[in-house]
Amino acid sequence: MGAHSHKSVNLTDRYVFDGAGQRRVIIGMVVGLAMFALGVILMISGVGMSHDDHGASAGHGTEAHATAGHDAHAAAPADHGKSDAHAEAGHDAKATAGHDAHAAAGHEAAAAHADHHGPTWLTRVYANLWLNSLFFFGIALCGVFFVAINYAAWAGWSAGFIRIPMAFGSYLPVGGAFILAVFLLGHSELFHWTDASLYDKASPNFDPILYGKKAFLNLPFYLSRMVFFIGVWFLLWRMIRALSVKEDAEGGPKVTKFYDKIIVLAAVFIITFAVGTSMMAWDWTMSIDSHWYSTLFGWYHFASWWVSALSTIALTVIYLKEKGHLQHVNENHIHDLGKFMFGFSVFWTYLWFSQFMLIYYANIPEEIAYFYNRIDAWDQHYRLGFFFMLVPNFLFPLLFLMTRASKRSFLLIKIAAFAILGGHYLDFYNMIMPGTAKDLGGFGFTEFGALLFFACLFIYVVSKSVASLPLVPKNHPMLEESIHHDI
């Protein structure tokens, strides 16, 4: 092949997930679990679980709210505080938020129900598990999406490392099982709309808005579409992977029948992905704030997952290269992954800002409630993190990855990928915590422990899958093009 004939590829290149590697990852999981357990024990014993000390301070001590607007609420059993002082402080803080958001939303009659069941340590634990389940499931899913778009677009450049994102799919059943389990166990803690009394016209909790959404937001339909999409994604991934394995064994030069079949499956995957991620974004994340909705939320949610997955792909490829594998993958491929990371960081910001700016500008009460919780509520509990995430998710990738040289440097891509992953974890935290744990949200042992556990679990499952196949799809028709990729 002319000028490039010196480039070659090791077709038998294989990653070995050896005992030492497995032990390290398992130790990580155990440490994560231990931290998680420690955090839970600390929370049960009340450490860091004051319903915000600020709540009792003058700024929030709006007794008028509590008594005037929230009689029913005040009468609710104070089962969520350790002491009376806590319970009162909590009620005050929530009464303020609940009152503002709900009275404004124009259903004063139902205002009291909003906090009939305040967050406890258990809410925070479930919210935390939910957050990690979604985040890592999304990375796995978007890994498969990367495979699908590259096949569907007949992309050549990625063929040399396509087995890496393909391996991400092995986490789909694990992540899917976590999502299902956390939902089944914790839905009453996480999802306000799952409370049956909200749909009972005779109940004081009756909520006309949620009653209007009942056709979509009800447990049977919710669970069935969740199981359907997780199942379809998993099956399509299995079929794509199986064909790729078969191509290794039975394919050869000029044989494209496996490739062509994968393209068809990839197209089907892209369709179910487009519809499914959008719906799962409403279901899994948006329905936490069950009165609120945003028409671009699916995109926004997808962008966060997708850019995290791209960063994870880049990190995995660079890790394998540093271990001496994938020698045919060079700075040209990393450059393209870097462009993806750069571009989709800006894309995420575009959606985040579009959502924020329109709601900020229109200032309609039922819409602004979402941002009120994230910016002002509970004595600005989430404000710092909410605005800070723009740094690792936007400013840093924008300035850091802007030049060509930085996108071609393995070290700089690694730094950017870690920043993006951290930033988008924080983004998911900001999507999930304010609506569930409310003023109890925070970063403690539970959060770091759960993150460590899930990250190690993801690494374990994906490493096993990477090790199960040769790293190079030797009969991939585009492999030659990938080796000669040059930009």
Added chain:
Amino acid sequence: MSAATNFLVGVYEDDDVIMQACADIRQQGVKIHEVYSPFPIHGIDPVLGYKRSRLNVAAFMFGITGTIIAFSMQVIMMGYDWPMNIGGKPQVAVPSFVPVSFEMTILMASLGMVFTFLVVSGLGPGARKLVLDPRFSDDKFILAIDVDKNTLSMEDMANLLKRTGATEVSHKEVTA
């Protein structure tokens, strides 16, 4: 009539062949005037010894100019020159200035890039460009050597072109 330029024109059939030819010819110390191809050949820039374009630096400069113009314009107009109360927002409501600043950045960067590119490449309405062999817009790859800028004899260079895979070699005189 100004002096004529002498070109030695080699016609190649394949992009890989012409890429290897460029490398070999330059190794012999022959300066290549230009390569014409029906499509961009990836990786030929370093082979021809081209430095990377600095168009992106220009784009950044144009873009940041656009941001500054749009943002300061809005701050001056909305904040000081003619303050208006819109929905109870602060006079200088930064989020609402972002879309305009963004659009202006894109506009300045894209137009600036287009015009910079036209000027640098000597393109524009009415510009006449050298076409040594019209088949380069079809299925041939053309390599042109400016004879007077090289020390080797024409015959040697013609042989060099043939040796590196050129299927036709011709001499063309072009009067500017």
